[in-house]
Amino acid sequence: MKTAFERPKSLKPAPFRYCPGCGHSLIHRLVAEGIDALGIREKVISIAPVGCAVFAYDYFDFDTLEVAHGRPPAAATAMKRVLPDRIIFSYQGDGDLAAIGTSEIIHAAARGENITVFFVNNATYGMTGGQMAPTTLIGQRTSTTQKGREAKLTGYPLHVSELLATIEGTSLIARTSVDSPKNLLRTKALIEKAFRYQMENKGFSLIEILSPCPTDWGLSPEDSVKWMRTDMMRIFKLGVLKDKFAETSAGGEGVQE
Numbered sequence: 001m002k003t004a005f006e007r008p009k010s011l012k013p014a015p016f017r018y019c020p021g022c023g024h025s026l027i028h029r030l031v032a033e034g035i036d037a038l039g040i041r042e043k044v045i046s047i048a049p050v051g052c053a054v055f056a057y058d059y060f061d062f063d064t065l066e067v068a069h070g071r072p073p074a075a076a077t078a079m080k081r082v083l084p085d086r087i088i089f090s091y092q093g094d095g096d097l098a099a100i101g102t103s104e105i106i107h108a109a110a111r112g113e114n115i116t117v118f119f120v121n122n123a124t125y126g127m128t129g130g131q132m133a134p135t136t137l138i139g140q141r142t143s144t145t146q147k148g149r150e151a152k153l154t155g156y157p158l159h160v161s162e163l164l165a166t167i168e169g170t171s172l173i174a175r176t177s178v179d180s181p182k183n184l185l186r187t188k189a190l191i192e193k194a195f196r197y198q199m200e201n202k203g204f205s206l207i208e209i210l211s212p213c214p215t216d217w218g219l220s221p222e223d224s225v226k227w228m229r230t231d232m233m234r235i236f237k238l239g240v241l242k243d244k245f246a247e248t249s250a251g252g253e254g255v256q257e
Helices: 024-038 052-058 072-082 094-100 102-110 160-165 181-199 221-235
Strands: 044-048 063-066 087-093 116-121 170-177 204-210 239-243
Touching: 024 052, 024 116, 024 181, 044 052, 044 072, 052 063, 052 087, 072 087, 072 102, 072 116, 087 094, 087 181, 094 102, 094 116, 094 160, 102 160, 102 204, 116 160, 116 181, 160 170, 160 204, 160 239, 170 181, 181 204, 204 221
Parallel strands: 044 063, 044 087, 087 116, 116 204, 170 204
Antiparallel strands: 170 239
């Protein structure tokens, strides 16, 4: 009988404890599949912060370091410089990377650190109760914006990928999603490409992945996916924002909705 499905070797045989419809489990699998496809499992070290991302060490079957909220880029910088032969990546949420960790990610990018960052954007603080995050949309209701986010009061959503794409030290910056089979395949291709860039010493790569959070959005998993397409992707447009080596590499270009 032909095998249609099997667990990636880079994932432990442990059931996910994420909420129904959460995108983290999908993204974990895509990261694990990319690592297996590239044959780098024995060289990989992942870094996870506080937040829902912290559970990564329960599922990834390779070395994983937990660090303080917002500090993965700093830890990844140190790890890569001490162990340059290892493949170092951080796995961060928007409440982590785009808030308390803003300076960390900007300056790691400015230095052109040869690391890979997977930035999971669900437009809310997922673990701590669904508060407004820097990526929360205008009008989006959260536990701290009961009537919807107001620009005059709390500003506008932070477009992290667009910001980082302007920094000279970055090599690959892209935004993708896990809302459909087509975008899952595109996300996997970009994940693998980001790892390859690090393996080829091409510098800093960040893949932003739009992900649903049904629990904190107050929506069903199905409606969460619809909201991503009608609202979230209208503000956070999918695509490759920067690829310094586009002409000499393959895979992952031209990602669109």
